[in-house]
Amino acid sequence: xxxxxMLMPVAIYLPPFYASELGLSLxxxxxxxxxxxxxxxxxxxxxxxxxxxxxxxWGRRKHWIAISLPISxxxxxxxxxxxxxxxxxxxxxxxxxxxxxxYTMMAIAHQSWGAELARSYDDRSRLFTWREVFVxxxxxxxxxxxxxVELLGVDEQVSKVASMGYLVVxxxxxxxxxxxxxxxxxxxxxxxTVDWRExxxxxxxxxxxxRILVADLAVGxxxxxxxxxxxxxxxxxxxxxxxxxxxxLLIFLISAVVMPLWLKLAVALGKDRTMRLALFxxxxxxxxxxxxxxxxxxxxxxxxxxxxxMVFGAAPTLVRSMMADITDYDELQTGSKRAGLFFxxxxxxxxxxxxxxxxxxxxxxxxxxxxxxxxxxxxxGIHGLLVTYCLFAALTFAIAYLCFLRYPxxxxxxxxxxxxxxxxxxxxxN
Numbered sequence: 023x024x025x026x027x028m029l030m031p032v033a034i035y036l037p038p039f040y041a042s043e044l045g046l047s048l049x050x051x052x053x054x055x056x057x058x059x060x061x062x063x064x065x066x067x068x069x070x071x072x073x074x075x076x077x078x079x080w081g082r083r084k085h086w087i088a089i090s091l092p093i094s095x096x097x098x099x100x101x102x103x104x105x106x107x108x109x110x111x112x113x114x115x116x117x118x119x120x121x122x123x124x125y126t127m128m129a130i131a132h133q134s135w136g137a138e139l140a141r142s143y144d145d146r147s148r149l150f151t152w153r154e155v156f157v158x159x160x161x162x163x164x165x166x167x168x169x170x171v172e173l174l175g176v177d178e179q180v181s182k183v184a185s186m187g188y189l190v191v192x193x194x195x196x197x198x199x200x201x202x203x204x205x206x207x208x209x210x211x212x213x214x215t216v217d218w219r220e221x222x223x224x225x226x227x228x229x230x231x232x233r234i235l236v237a238d239l240a241v242g243x244x245x246x247x248x249x250x251x252x253x254x255x256x257x258x259x260x261x262x263x264x265x266x267x268x269x270x271l272l273i274f275l276i277s278a279v280v281m282p283l284w285l286k287l288a289v290a291l292g293k294d295r296t297m298r299l300a301l302f303x304x305x306x307x308x309x310x311x312x313x314x315x316x317x318x319x320x321x322x323x324x325x326x327x328x329x330x331x332m333v334f335g336a337a338p339t340l341v342r343s344m345m346a347d348i349t350d351y352d353e354l355q356t357g358s359k360r361a362g363l364f365f366x367x368x369x370x371x372x373x374x375x376x377x378x379x380x381x382x383x384x385x386x387x388x389x390x391x392x393x394x395x396x397x398x399x400x401x402x403g404i405h406g407l408l409v410t411y412c413l414f415a416a417l418t419f420a421i422a423y424l425c426f427l428r429y430p431x432x433x434x435x436x437x438x439x440x441x442x443x444x445x446x447x448x449x450x451x452n
Contacts, residue, residue, distance in 0.1 A: 024193035026160035070366025081207025086131035094124035102187020134361035137346035158278035242375030276331030294429035300336035304419035
């Protein structure tokens with residue numbers, strides 16, 4: 023929950039805040055956020071390897087979350103509530119990298135811990151579904167906070183951004199401490215049964231892993247592209263700017279409400295079939311939007327928002343549950359538990375997809391259609407905004423859909439893997 027609340031403002035509030043309120047140039051701010059994100063792509067796999075490698079007597083994951091807690095709390099405070107006199111290029115870049123480091127350490131340890139807590143096919147669907155619900159609650163909370171601050175009579179952007187940081191700083195220990203004190207973390211390690219070079223070769227040849235990573239990158243691209251352009255679409259195409267913020271908030275609210283329904287489908291149909299259903303719905307809703315969107319169509323906007331909200335949380339949940347299953351497949355081949363590395367690679371794929379989405383869609387709509395935020399757009403520019411929004415969303419949902427055709431790691435195959443791993447463990451204990 024606080025991890026989602028930490029990252030949501032990074033895309034929406036922090037860049038304009040540092041550019042408009044604290045005196046850094048827009049180009050400088052954009053460069054800093056891009057470099058920090060690219061640095062994250064390098065550090066994620068390294069952190070995954072470290073998290074898998076170093077245990078303590080408290081377990082495999084707990085100590086990493088404990089270490090990341092003060093790092094995250096301090097860096098969030100420094101990024102969200104800076105002293106204007108101290109702000110500089112080095113200040114923002116330094117603290118942003120530290121904040122991303124704390125996030126990476128906590129997120130990878132948390133997700134890989136979940137893969138080890140829930141061992142069965144359906145239990146993982148349940149665990150990652152409720153994880154996604156709390157992620158969405160965190161997003162809703164941080165997006166709603168500026169409106170709450172305004173209701174209290176405070177309209178300064180500095181106070182709004184600071185309030186989001188204070189929320190994250192408070193939530194981090196409130197949620198992490200019960201996790202550290204009350205959830206088991208068994209330090210069960212299995213020695214490598216293959217040479218490390220062969221283990222790397224197995225990783226590179228793991229077709230299931232690469233299917234999941236490509237799908238996760240595509241889904242991350244779709245969600246980030248629509249997120250970056252959504253306010254523009256509502257404001258300039260639908261011409262309903264007053265509804266933009268509340269409609270965006272509604273997507274997350276609806277997604278949180280319907281997540282238990284996706285869980286029931288995953289248990290009934292299997293993860294791969296449910297994933298294909300969700301991705302097809304994402305493709306279809308953006309195809310229909312292209313044909314029906316028009317200025318002033320509030321009903322069409324609400325209908326699209328509702329359907330997209332229903333789809334929004336399914337893929338991120340299922341893809342993580344399926345990645346947890348793949349860690350078992352990898353353990354069967356290598357004899358090593360590498361959930362940290364696998365979830366680090368997934369974190370990287372999500373970040374790459376998100377980063378590519380913004381630069382690709384913004385460049386495309388400006389270069390080919392001349393669209394610019396503001397009142398002076400031509401009809402071609404507005405139409406280009408709709409084309410860009412729907413085209414890239416539908417295309418990337420379709421790419422992700424293809425990744426799950428004839429997907430072999432279903433419930434029955436996972437039960438076989440689980441039985442083989444249990445048999446191997448029993449043999450090692452005798």
